[in-house]
Structures are given as structure tokens and as C-alpha cells.
Amino acid sequence: MTKKQPEFIRTDKRGKLIQLITGKFKQLNILEMVDKTPWGGHYHKNRYEFFHVLDGAISLRIKKNGCNIETEVIKGESFMVKPFEVHEIVSRTDYSRLLVGYSKAFDPNNPDIHKEV
Numbered sequence: 001m002t003k004k005q006p007e008f009i010r011t012d013k014r015g016k017l018i019q020l021i022t023g024k025f026k027q028l029n030i031l032e033m034v035d036k037t038p039w040g041g042h043y044h045k046n047r048y049e050f051f052h053v054l055d056g057a058i059s060l061r062i063k064k065n066g067c068n069i070e071t072e073v074i075k076g077e078s079f080m081v082k083p084f085e086v087h088e089i090v091s092r093t094d095y096s097r098l099l100v101g102y103s104k105a106f107d108p109n110n111p112d113i114h115k116e117v
Contacts, residue, residue: 001062001069001085004050004078020052020078026105031098033058033091040088044081044112048103051089052078056096061088063116086116 008019033039033056051060057074063086072092073079081087089098104112 001060001071001082001087002080003071003073004080006078020099021050021080021101023050023101023103025050025101025103027102029100029102030054031100033089033096033098034094036091036094038088038090041086042113042115043084043086045083045114046104046112047083049081049087050078050101051081052099054097054099056091056093058096058098059090059092061090062086 004021006018006020007022008017010017031039051073053073053075055075057072060069060071060073060079062069062081064084
């Protein structure tokens, strides 16, 4: 897991442009989380996932190579989950909304979702 800073920010009289990340995404989703229920608890072998918190705040739990990391991610922050990182997110508020980008589109015939053993 890597926390990401915006790549570029431009502000002028029209408002603000925040460039979050440059990359080749095959799928973009909006994830709306309610009731502090966990999402994830799995890893991918062939997919990177980019997350940006639009509203609310989440707890992010990552497990890789026997190491456990838990961190809070708040509105306006981003992070990248790499292949083989077991990841779980839980809303810390009653409602959180995230932008989620996948390096490979979801394929129901080959979902690349693996539970931790």
C-alpha cells in the first residue's frame, strides 16, 4: 500500500483542478459505504487498485508478507493497493464515498479475488 499525494494542483479564479494520478485504468467505480461495514478482506494477483476518499473517512488494513498495517484515510487522501496485498476498508463514519480505479476491469469469469488463507 502506498499513500499517494496529488500529482498536480492548479488554482485560479475558476476554481481548483486536482490531478490525482496518471495511469492506465480499465475501470472506475464509486463505492458508497454505510454503517461501518467492512469491504474487502481479499487480495488480487493481477490487479492494482487506486482509492480516493471523496467523503467521510476510512480505516485501511493491509497485510503482506506477515506485516499488518492499519491507517486512517480521510477525505481528499488517496492510496494504491498492489497485487498480493490483503486489503480491507471500513468506513469510520456513517457514510463514506470513494473513487476506485482498477488496472484491469472486473471479469466475472476470472474475478481475481482471493481470500487470505
